[in-house]
Amino acid sequence: MDAVVRGLAIYFVLLFIIRLSGRRTLAQMTPFDLVIVLVISETTQQAMLGDDFSITNAVLLILTLFATDIGLSYLKRWWPRVGHVMDGVPTILVIDGMFDSNAMRGCRLDREDVMEAARGQEGIESVKEIKFAILEVSGAISIIKKPDLTKS
Structure with missing residues (x-):
């Protein structure tokens, strides 16, 4: 026992x-x-x-x-x-191309961590191209790219 x-x-x-x-x-x-x-x-x-x-x-x-x-x-x-x-719950790190500094600090992440995930997943070069970046409960960062409005 x-x-x-x-x-x-x-x-x-x-x-x-x-x-x-x-x-x-x-x-x-x-x-x-x-x-x-x-x-x-x-x-x-x-x-x-x-x-x-x-x-x-x-x-x-x-x-x-x-x-x-x-x-x-x-x-x-x-x-x-x-x-x-x-x-825990997912944490939104980027909303419409803007970093959420409070969320990033709370998760102990820096901007380069998010941008590394963005480059690796979506080939994104600038935070302005990101609609949402989400720190999942698994620890992975999900990137949702803004729609490309130049394509018709």
Whole structure:
């Protein structure tokens, strides 16, 4: 039973910390972020297993983590507000060619992050060509290009 409690505690602590770190972390993984993930995984493994390295304990922890994840997915389906709290909501970064500085600051993104996504997705060279840029809950930036009115 101790392994289940440890597993649940670590799961929710990590969920909380990742949620606080923001979606930018999910979208743009740097070598530093990879090192952090590796260190965190080793640390959490030790915290969850304690002194019991048996296969039975490992299987129990794996089942606990998967059951928790599945349970939370049902909870988010039944109560969408829980999903908004856990996963966040999309954030509009650009509206009709204008950066929303407050949204950008809140998401810890800079203009170059948005323009990199715009160039990669739509071949856009200027923010004035963007109708909407949206930071999705997955951490990806979606670009919606303004309609080209010069084509008839």
